[in-house]
Amino acid sequence: MLQALRKSKLFLIGFSICGILSIVAILGYSIAPDNSSNANRIVQEWKNLPPGTCKLYIEAASQTKSTHVSAWQIWLTGNPNPIKIKPIGEGDKHHSADNRNPTTSNIQSIRFWLGTDQFGRDVLSRMIIGSRVSLTIGFIAMISSLLLGVFIGLISGYYGGRTDKFLSWLIAVFWSVPTLLIAMGLSLFLPKGLYQVMVATALSTWVEVARVVRGQTLQFKEREFIMAAKINGFSSWRIMLIHILPNTKGSLTVLATTNFAAAILLEAGLGFLGLGVSPPTPTWGMMVKENMGYLVLDNAYMALIPGFAIMLLVMGFNLMSMGLRDLMDTKSN
Amino acid sequence: MLTAQEIAPLLSIADLQIKTSENKPLLHLPQLVVNSGEIHAIIGESGSGKSLTLLSLIGLLTKQLSQTGRISYGAIDNLLALEESQWLLLRGKSIGMVFQEPMTALNPQQTCGKQLFESAKIHGANEHQAKALIQQKFQDLGLHAIQERILSSYPHQLSGGQRQRVMIAMACMHNPPLILADEPTTALDSVSRKAVMDDLYRLCKKQGSALLWVSHELDLVANYADSISVLRRGELLDQGNKQQVIGDVLVATTRNHVPITYPRNEYVQELINALPKDNPGLRQQNFVPESCLLQVLDLVKNYQVQDGNYVAALRQLNLNIHAGETIALVGLSGSGKSTFAKILVGLEKITAGRVLLGGQPLALQPPTGIQMVFQDPYSSLNPNQTARMALMEIFTLVGKKSVMDAIALAHQALIEVGLSDQLLDSWPHELSGGQRQRLCIAKALATQPRVLILDEAVAALDPIVQKQVLELLVNLQKQRNIAYLFVTHNLQVAKSIAHKIVYLENGMLGNLPAAWDSV
Numbered sequence: 001m002l003q004a005l006r007k008s009k010l011f012l013i014g015f016s017i018c019g020i021l022s023i024v025a026i027l028g029y030s031i032a033p034d035n036s037s038n039a040n041r042i043v044q045e046w047k048n049l050p051p052g053t054c055k056l057y058i059e060a061a062s063q064t065k066s067t068h069v070s071a072w073q074i075w076l077t078g079n080p081n082p083i084k085i086k087p088i089g090e091g092d093k094h095h096s097a098d099n100r101n102p103t104t105s106n107i108q109s110i111r112f113w114l115g116t117d118q119f120g121r122d123v124l125s126r127m128i129i130g131s132r133v134s135l136t137i138g139f140i141a142m143i144s145s146l147l148l149g150v151f152i153g154l155i156s157g158y159y160g161g162r163t164d165k166f167l168s169w170l171i172a173v174f175w176s177v178p179t180l181l182i183a184m185g186l187s188l189f190l191p192k193g194l195y196q197v198m199v200a201t202a203l204s205t206w207v208e209v210a211r212v213v214r215g216q217t218l219q220f221k222e223r224e225f226i227m228a229a230k231i232n233g234f235s236s237w238r239i240m241l242i243h244i245l246p247n248t249k250g251s252l253t254v255l256a257t258t259n260f261a262a263a264i265l266l267e268a269g270l271g272f273l274g275l276g277v278s279p280p281t282p283t284w285g286m287m288v289k290e291n292m293g294y295l296v297l298d299n300a301y302m303a304l305i306p307g308f309a310i311m312l313l314v315m316g317f318n319l320m321s322m323g324l325r326d327l328m329d330t331k332s333n
Numbered sequence: 334m335l336t337a338q339e340i341a342p343l344l345s346i347a348d349l350q351i352k353t354s355e356n357k358p359l360l361h362l363p364q365l366v367v368n369s370g371e372i373h374a375i376i377g378e379s380g381s382g383k384s385l386t387l388l389s390l391i392g393l394l395t396k397q398l399s400q401t402g403r404i405s406y407g408a409i410d411n412l413l414a415l416e417e418s419q420w421l422l423l424r425g426k427s428i429g430m431v432f433q434e435p436m437t438a439l440n441p442q443q444t445c446g447k448q449l450f451e452s453a454k455i456h457g458a459n460e461h462q463a464k465a466l467i468q469q470k471f472q473d474l475g476l477h478a479i480q481e482r483i484l485s486s487y488p489h490q491l492s493g494g495q496r497q498r499v500m501i502a503m504a505c506m507h508n509p510p511l512i513l514a515d516e517p518t519t520a521l522d523s524v525s526r527k528a529v530m531d532d533l534y535r536l537c538k539k540q541g542s543a544l545l546w547v548s549h550e551l552d553l554v555a556n557y558a559d560s561i562s563v564l565r566r567g568e569l570l571d572q573g574n575k576q577q578v579i580g581d582v583l584v585a586t587t588r589n590h591v592p593i594t595y596p597r598n599e600y601v602q603e604l605i606n607a608l609p610k611d612n613p614g615l616r617q618q619n620f621v622p623e624s625c626l627l628q629v630l631d632l633v634k635n636y637q638v639q640d641g642n643y644v645a646a647l648r649q650l651n652l653n654i655h656a657g658e659t660i661a662l663v664g665l666s667g668s669g670k671s672t673f674a675k676i677l678v679g680l681e682k683i684t685a686g687r688v689l690l691g692g693q694p695l696a697l698q699p700p701t702g703i704q705m706v707f708q709d710p711y712s713s714l715n716p717n718q719t720a721r722m723a724l725m726e727i728f729t730l731v732g733k734k735s736v737m738d739a740i741a742l743a744h745q746a747l748i749e750v751g752l753s754d755q756l757l758d759s760w761p762h763e764l765s766g767g768q769r770q771r772l773c774i775a776k777a778l779a780t781q782p783r784v785l786i787l788d789e790a791v792a793a794l795d796p797i798v799q800k801q802v803l804e805l806l807v808n809l810q811k812q813r814n815i816a817y818l819f820v821t822h823n824l825q826v827a828k829s830i831a832h833k834i835v836y837l838e839n840g841m842l843g844n845l846p847a848a849w850d851s852v
Contacts, residue, residue: 223712223713224707224708224709224712224713225712225713225714225715227680227705227707227713228705228707228713228773228776228777229715230680230699231678231679231680231699231700231704231705232699232700232727232730232731232780233679233698233699233700233731234726234730238730242726243715243718246715246717247715247716247717
């Protein structure tokens with residue numbers, strides 16, 4: 001299986017895209033130029049800088065007591081007391097020298113590879129931290145949709161009869177409710193944030209998993225090895241989990257990657273509509289929304305950068321799923 | 334034109350090679366010639382390339398396989414060079430095909446009549462002509478008396494023999510010069526397989542069609558074929574007329590004559606030896622029944638259907654099985670064989686009556702001390718369990734053995750069924766059909782059952798393997814003094830292994846019908 005995957009170009013391209021983006025997301029604050037929490041360092045003087053701009057600044061003394069922040073904590077949540085920045089313009093060198101009498105060594109330069117947004121925040125840093133949000137939501141939604149879908153699908157397919165009728169009805173009901181509606185409904189009684197988006201995505205993607213697992217369970221439970229297991233008196237749970245579930249791993253792998261992609265798109269969509277994670281947490285969907293106005297102006301790139309990132313990540317997962325599907329098809333032939 | 338066709342063979346295959354995309358050879362057929370009106374049989378075990386040859390001849394070989402060589406048919410120079418659109422004109426009109434399993438070859442959603450009319454009209458017949466064609470074929474196949482019923486029936490409402498005759502009628506609809514048949518009688522019971530083959534033979538002779546017939550049933554081949562090719566593992570072992578290839582051994586044994594000519598190829602002789610015979614000394618001789626092991630007393634099983642009615646699957650069934658005895662349970666499909674087996678293993682509840690195992694009432698929940706081996710070794714093993722995992726699971730969970738004991742027992746279990754214990758860590762797909770069936774037997778025996786139900790347990794195996802597995806079963810019976818209930822529709826196999834044959838019909842045991850005796 002692994003041998004065949006190595007040969008599949010589609011899978012390899014998809015896997016590399018997702019792999020690189022995952023590494024970026026995992027490193028997160030450790031590689032972001034602006035490692036303040038949520039990459040939220042606002043510098044009013046540096047609004048809407050074009051990509052590649054280099055600026056000079058002086059590191060101002062922090063007002064609060066400088067407590068020691070461990071590298072571990074910075075990696076996890078960002079630096080809660082980041083350095084204060086006092087920007088200096090082109091001709092400002094002498095003034096600042098008069099003011100506080102800093103040595104020239106205090107003057108530092110910073111380059112904004114992707115420019116800054118309307119609040120003067122570093123776009124690159126926000127993109128990096130935003131990838132964390134996308135991948136976390138995708139991952140958790142995928143795992144929970146698998147757990148819920150496999151559970152309901154197995155029970156529905158294995159027991160049949162009234163249980164199956166009820167669960168199939170439940171599946172049909174969830175199938176028909178638009179995800180946006182679920183998200184809006186949830187925002188009524190869940191605090192707006194990461195969890196709400198995760199729950200909303202999981203609730204709308206488990207249905208497909210349940211349908212596939214139910215179908216495969218129906219198919220496998222007629223096979224004679226299941227009857228042999230029943231004759232041995234194995235419990236229903238053992239038959240479902242040890243004898244049926246492993247046989248569905250092929251389609252589940254494909255479904256997991258597809259669901260991952262769907263969850264990322266969904267999160268971006270919710271963020272764009274303002275139903276997603278609340279600011280200042282950066283998410284790609286929200287960044288598209290914030291900069292949508294610039295699409296008709298010169299700096300359209302501000303909306304296009306996060307849009308392109310969403311496309312790349314979703315494409316990566318879809319390519320992976322296509323590669324896996326090809327592999328499963330040849331295996332079944 | 335006519336004379337030229339008569340001189341030249343109808344079908345001539347030269348140097349046909351079929352390979353996978355990885356260039357692994359699957360079939361190499363140097364030569365095969367079928368003359369007009371000739372009946373040519375291809376015999377061989379599974380994986381020998383029999384079916385590939387047929388698929389290649391009708392242009393249905395999957396595109397992932399590459400085929401080289403030349404197949405000339407009538408006026409067509411090379412079938413392999415044909416386009417799909419040309420094939421459409423050929424299939425059904427000039428080449429007919431009969432498949433192994435009529436249940437899956439017919440569309441379950443359409444009546445047989447609709448499917449017959451479709452195949453009649455597809456090559457240009459109008460409603461009236463189609464009706465006449467079908468009537469003619471039904472007449473030839475002896476179905477004219479029940480023609481209207483068959484035309485309005487769905488495939489599942491017909492018997493296996495009737496379904497296969499419908500398939501034959503479809504294949505012969507346009508009197509094609511060549512008919513391909515892929516094991517047309519394997520899926521049928523002992524009685525109908527002869528009758529169906531008889532009908533197919535007569536129809537071919539009547540309309541002058543040649544028949545290229547894939548089969549592993551040597552007794553039928555010996556009766557009907559003119560010439561024979563023997564394939565094994567994609568290679569042609571022997572080819573020639575019937576006398577040359579199988580001699581008159583089979584004719585001789587059935588008519589109590591001393592054979593004069595013998596097969597010239599060892600493998601063919603081996604195949605003939607593997608044929609189940611009436612008195613082969615395979616079963617345990619001089620069997621003296623001791624105590625009664627399994628007693629079935631007035632067993633009734635009803636299935637509840639809608640609005641309070643019920644269907645009787647078993648009515649007043651009585652049966653005694655002794656330790657060390659083999660009883661063959663013969664019956665057509667739908668006679669209640671599977672229901673009976675399910676009751677014994679504890680998967681169905683009894684409506685009325687009693688089942689006693691060793692004097693005690695049968696346990697209501699599995700495991701009941703009665704085990705089962707199934708027909709299809711490909712679906713009776715979990716593809717995600719190695720032999721070791723499957724055996725360990727049974728020893729630890731059912732046998733309540735410690736893990737260390739279970740490991741030792743798993744080794745023993747494999748050796749007992751004649752498998753090397755090096756196969757312990759192989760996955761089912763790595764095993765051959767015979768090895769899988771041996772593993773299934775090992776799994777069934779792992780719980781120390783006192784009765785083993787063998788549900789068509791050798792039907793899916795090749796003849797030689799079939800004989801080996803039957804021998805294994807007989808040996809195991811001697812060692813363990815276990816009782817077998819051999820469920821089958823193959824009377825030859827039943828006669829070769831069973832001490833007693835019982836016939837199940839409509840949920841009741843009865844005498845073997847006269848038609849079965851002649852088999």
